[in-house]
Amino acid sequence: MADSVIELSEEVLQTLSRWKVPVDPFDIAENEGIELAPGTYGQKFDARIEYLPMVKRFVIYYRLPGPGRPEGRVRFSIGHELGHFYIPEHRERLLKGEMHNSQPDFRSNDPRELEADEFSASLLMPKDLFVAEVRRFRQRVCTLAEICKMANERFHTSITSTARRYCQCGIxxxxxxxxxxxxxxxxxxxxxxxxxxxxxxxxxxxxxxxxxxxxxxxxxxxxxxxxxxxxxxxxxxxxxxxxxxxxxxxxxxxxxxxxxxxxxxxxxxxx
Ligand SMILES: [Zn+2]
Missing domain, CATH: 3.30.450 (Beta-Lactamase)
Incomplete structure (x- = not known):
């Protein structure tokens, strides 16, 4: 399954002509006609995607960046919700009216949540572009501080997902x-x-x-x-x-x- 999720995310970028980093998940959502509903919400809330049958539209509710909630984590969250939108089995559930408050950034044990996380990581950091970007940034290996810097300045993604990606890309x-x-x-x-x-x-x-x-x-x-x-x-x-x-x-x-x-x-x- 992991491979097909990766292929799907790369296909999305290619189809939408967005094969370059940083990838902007908000832009992709807008391009798909998904309504974005930011809010302050509670501390525990990250994001949720829902299908609204009355208007035949998807909407993503998400908590805005703020203290203890860096921009990169919010963007990773949006990538996760896009995973639920694009992965066919997830989308079917949404169309049936199922919904859940997501627990993104590799913090959940639920296989579907992890699948949406894998989608987000691959959407925001496609392997080939990720490796090329790291090589441009550093000829040698990275420290954790440098991985954080790349997450914040190059990819605009969460630190956890960027470090995980760095490790998986075999750099x-x-x-x-x-x-x-x-x-x-x-x-x-x-x-x-x-x-x-x-x-x-x-x-x-x-x-x-x-x-x-x-x-x-x-x-x-x-x-x-x-x-x-x-x-x-x-x-x-x-x-x-x-x-x-x-x-x-x-x-x-x-x-x-x-x-x-x-x-x-x-x-x-x-x-
Ligand atoms: Zn989720």
């Missing part, structure tokens, strides 16, 4: 881990990382005690703020039997007020 050996309240929610590993047997981090288990991420969770205050942490860690801290004996470089940061933290692992001394 270098790295892993991305997202944790919530000190517990690993998910992780992805690049091909080069997998080749070194660093391909498994248990979900729903506490982050390793010796990791920098554990230190980040220890210093997080009630508002969800903590300074980012970084440093060298033994590869065994994160992985059971790595074929890589040297140290990893670990960077971790809190993701605004979401209650999630992002960890970026790379090889400190690639062999």
């Amino acid at each position: 270098e050996a790295c892993s991305i881990v997202v944790s919530e309240a000190g517990v690993v929610r998910w992780a992805v590993h690049s091909e080069d990382m997998r080749a070194r047997n660093m391909k498994y981090i248990q979900f729903d288990a506490p982050v390793p005690g010796m990791s920098k991420t554990a230190a980040l969770w220890d210093t997080l205050d009630q508002d969800g703020f903590a300074d980012p942490v970084e440093g060298s860690v033994d590869s065994h801290v994160w992985f059971e039997r790595p074929y890589y004996r040297k140290t990893l470089w670990e960077e971790a940061m809190a993701l605004g007020k979401t209650g999630f933290a992002l960890t970026y692992l790379t090889l400190e001394d690639p062999d």
Whole structure:
């Protein structure tokens, strides 16, 4: 399914002659005649797409950017709703009157939500354009701060989705881990990382005690703020039997007020 979602998102960009970054999801929505209904809404609300049979139109309700809700995350949310609009099975449900408040940015366990997330990531960061853009930005590998900079300035996307995309595009050996309240929610590993047997981090288990991420969770205050942490860690801290004996470089940061933290692992001394 993932492949067909990626193909679909690329087809949308090609068909609408929007094959260049940054991709503007608002522009795509307008082009499709989708009504956009921004609002302040509650803290927990991200976005929702609905079909209005009376006027035969789709409408996307979404919470405006603001403190703790960066522009990139809002745009990723719109890309997610476009996923529900374009993926045929999702669209059928909408036409039947089904609706849900979305939980985008790879925070949900619902397969349909994740499918809409994959669509959004691929729509806003098509692989070929993403890789070319990273190469233009940096000849060497990126730090987490540089990935954030690209998310904010080049792609206008969420940090989580951009870091995940960076990892999936195989630009270098790295892993991305997202944790919530000190517990690993998910992780992805690049091909080069997998080749070194660093391909498994248990979900729903506490982050390793010796990791920098554990230190980040220890210093997080009630508002969800903590300074980012970084440093060298033994590869065994994160992985059971790595074929890589040297140290990893670990960077971790809190993701605004979401209650999630992002960890970026790379090889400190690639062999
Ligand atoms: Zn959704």
